[in-house]
Amino acid sequence: MFTSLQNRNYRWLWAGTVMSFIAMQMQMVARGYLVYEMTGSAKALGMVTMAAGLPMVLVSLFGGVAADRMEKRNLLMAAQAAIGLEILGLAILIATGYVQLWHLMVGSLIGGIAQSFNMPARQALVPELVGEEHLMNAVALNSAGMNLTRVASPAIAGALIGPIGVSGVYFVMVAFFFITVLTLLMLPKIGVSPSYQKRAVLSELADGLRYARQHPVIKGLLILELAFVPMAMQLQLLLPVFALKVFDIGASGLGLLWTFVGIGGLAGSLGVAWLGNFRRKGVLLLSSGTVWGGMMVIFALFSFQGIVPAALAFLLLVGLANMSFSATNNTILMSNADPEKRGRVMSMYMAGFGFQPLLAVPSGAIADAVGAPATILVVGALMCAAVLFVGATRVAIRNA
Numbered sequence: 001m002f003t004s005l006q007n008r009n010y011r012w013l014w015a016g017t018v019m020s021f022i023a024m025q026m027q028m029v030a031r032g033y034l035v036y037e038m039t040g041s042a043k044a045l046g047m048v049t050m051a052a053g054l055p056m057v058l059v060s061l062f063g064g065v066a067a068d069r070m071e072k073r074n075l076l077m078a079a080q081a082a083i084g085l086e087i088l089g090l091a092i093l094i095a096t097g098y099v100q101l102w103h104l105m106v107g108s109l110i111g112g113i114a115q116s117f118n119m120p121a122r123q124a125l126v127p128e129l130v131g132e133e134h135l136m137n138a139v140a141l142n143s144a145g146m147n148l149t150r151v152a153s154p155a156i157a158g159a160l161i162g163p164i165g166v167s168g169v170y171f172v173m174v175a176f177f178f179i180t181v182l183t184l185l186m187l188p189k190i191g192v193s194p195s196y197q198k199r200a201v202l203s204e205l206a207d208g209l210r211y212a213r214q215h216p217v218i219k220g221l222l223i224l225e226l227a228f229v230p231m232a233m234q235l236q237l238l239l240p241v242f243a244l245k246v247f248d249i250g251a252s253g254l255g256l257l258w259t260f261v262g263i264g265g266l267a268g269s270l271g272v273a274w275l276g277n278f279r280r281k282g283v284l285l286l287s288s289g290t291v292w293g294g295m296m297v298i299f300a301l302f303s304f305q306g307i308v309p310a311a312l313a314f315l316l317l318v319g320l321a322n323m324s325f326s327a328t329n330n331t332i333l334m335s336n337a338d339p340e341k342r343g344r345v346m347s348m349y350m351a352g353f354g355f356q357p358l359l360a361v362p363s364g365a366i367a368d369a370v371g372a373p374a375t376i377l378v379v380g381a382l383m384c385a386a387v388l389f390v391g392a393t394r395v396a397i398r399n400a
Contacts, residue, residue: 002273004138009187010129016183017122018145020080023176025153027087029258030169032240033161033251034094035104042241042372044101046364049237049356051108052115057351059116064347065204067121068340073187076125079118080184084177086110091170120347127334127342136281136331140273143327147265147319154262158255208344216396217336221329222348224289228386230355231379234363235296235318236261237356241372247308260312264319271320272327282398285328289387292321296380303373332397 004010035045066075090107093099130138160169198204212218239261243254268288275284299314330349337345367375391398 002141004130004134004141007130007134010126010138012183012186013122013125013129014141014145016076016080016180017142018149019176019180019183021146021149022153023087023173023180025149025258025262026157026169026173026176028236029154029157029251029255030161030166030173031104031108033158033254034099034166035101036240036244038101042238042364042367043361044364045237045240046361048101048104048108050361051105052112053356055109055112056116057355059113060120060347060351061205061208061344062201062347063117063350064120064208064344065201066117067124067343067347068204068208069198070121071189072121072125072128073184073189075117075121077181077184079114079121080177080180082114083111083118084174084181086114087170087177088174091167091174094165094170095167116347116350119350120343123330123334123346123350124343127339132335135334136275136327137273139331139334140269140275140327143323143330144266144269144273147262147269147323149262152259152262154258155252155255158251158253158258161251205344208341208348211338211341212345212348215336216394218333218345220390220394220397221333222352224386224390225329225349225352226355228383229352230359232292232296232322232383233356234359234379235299235376237363238367238372238376241367242303242311246303246372247306247311249308256312257315260315261319261322264316264321265323266319267316268320268323269327272324281328281332285325285332286387286391286398288321288325288328290384290391292318292325293380293383293385293387295321296376296383300373300377300380303376 005014031048032045035048036042038044086107090099090103093103126138126142127135157169160172199207212222239257240254243249243251243257247253249256272284295314295317299311299318302310302314333345333349334342363375363379
């Protein structure tokens, strides 16, 4: 299960990834709580989240080109430092009482630009450190680390808001981002692929798009990731609404919701890591995606009744299926992509994370109009239908 952690360089990358995710998960809770407390609007939550997603859609492809043509460690360090400085600025504004909604939107915009360069480089670096044989294990352990932070970090952030305030939580986040930079200093410098041909940026970007369009497996996975997965991730955006309005369980309850998502995600990630170089990855992917959508539907049904324990149980299963799907999807993409194009392929995959916030405003407005449970019920049903359709029409993915 932990084979990749025997690799010294991967251990440092994994440790930095965990530090970064601790801060990111704390931000999800603190920012969501602050925005909803300031405005009482799910639409406002969506606006702040959308500000992070827009640059990830528009800039991430350029981040993929940068990951293919630049030294990945230094690119990661610069991106993490930029995010840390952005969080520091917001922490000062919150502490001094000057923070406004537009400040949070600008901060999200800056963070989204930095993530557009950070995420493709981090993903493309993994196979260079561990090799193809241990790739699925390493990807799953990355997901496990992320979900380990989702178990503890949201609950800690929710608990800290009372004694130290939202600004205090933001200052804690700053420390974690700069610790991440220190861990990256321990990695070796890894140059570009020997087969990489450096050309004009737009030419390289177009070449990456053309490559993905012509590859049957990569094309199918990217269609699923870009068109349907962002809908399913709207549940995370609406968790503050579930905590503060649907269930009426406050900030600590919001942390609890995130914790159950994290426990499920940790279990799903460790399960994929235990499978190792599993041969039927396509079947695992499609099964996980179908379960993911189905559990969202059941979670929504219990939310209509306000039954917190049952909703938490199915939220755990949502997290399990989500991370099983994501880790498998990630592995199949990296395994099928040529090394010199891996950064660009992963940047297209990461663009899906940008589409998630772009849907935040409409989903927030719909949740304000018809309620968060009804919104998630429809989204879960659509996710199930999308995965089943892809599974029925894309033989190459089933056999991946």
